[in-house]
Amino acid sequence: MIDFTEEQIQRYSRHILLQDVGVEGQEKIMNARVLVVGAGGIGAPVSLYLAAAGIGRIGIIDADVVDLSNLQRQVIHFTKDVGVPKVKSAEEKIKAINPDVKVDTYQEFLDSSNALDIIKEYDFVVDGTDNFPVKFLINDACVMVGKPFSHGGILRFNGQTFTHLPGTACYRCMFKEPPPAGAVPTCSQAGVLGAIAGMIGTIQAAETLKYFTGVGELLTNKLLTFDAKTMQFRTVAVKHRDTCAICGSHPTIDHLIDYEQAACDLKQHRK
């Protein structure tokens, strides 16, 4: 049992007031360890809300430095941060919002060589990445080590998200393998309305907090999609697929795969 300080009771009073959260729920939040993959459009709002909520330990992984073109949506980075590693910029804001939060920074990209070692240090993973190879990597690594995660994707005016717990539908149940490089445009090619990254990120942050507090129903076996042009939200029921290559009854994937990025993406990626 955590002994809350006067300051913590005041800081988290709006959580504690919630019947479904209370002191017990807040304590669970404060004991939680979350890995946020990507400190960009989605990772920014996720990290800000999780820090404000008092998540005990937040790991952030991203190899990039802040670019001027990021500031239109990556709200954790400020104009003064252009040129600064994203993980350092994010750490600074998280600490400023909530000094109680411990922050681990990884200035690298998640790949098959580091994914399992990093992920195993956390209780929940949030996918805030911009590319399919890493989305599949997060999925496969989390399924392999039995970690829950939240998936998020955005494109132009659309967003999609779901939550995976061991045994529920995974990304590969829905999409068997990454699209051929370049077949689906990324945000850096097609553009995205900045606030949509915030919409998906805040839904993912809410799912993370629901997971730790046990409140309500998660987006498991459901894919939430929305079109911000009409503000129509739709939840599609999806089922765990028994023939899934990673989580089915006879998995054919037994190691992590580094899929190739499209050449144009790669150049953007290393910018």
Add this chain to the structure above:
Amino acid sequence: MANIYVNGEAQEVNLPLSLSELIRLNKVVQPDMVSVQLNEEFVDRNDWKNIQLKDGDNVDFLYFMGGGSK
């Protein structure tokens, strides 16, 4: 005439109609990139042409969305 629910919305179609034909009718951009569910079960793309739709079937088109960081 039959009603098929595509992404939750009713569409009047003439039977017989295969899943492949429905995808064509809906002008799905890049059909290779879409994941299709029939009555909440994923359908392998190799089977699309062999599956005949029935009145009241629910079909969902799920699209890849990358985006996020960068």
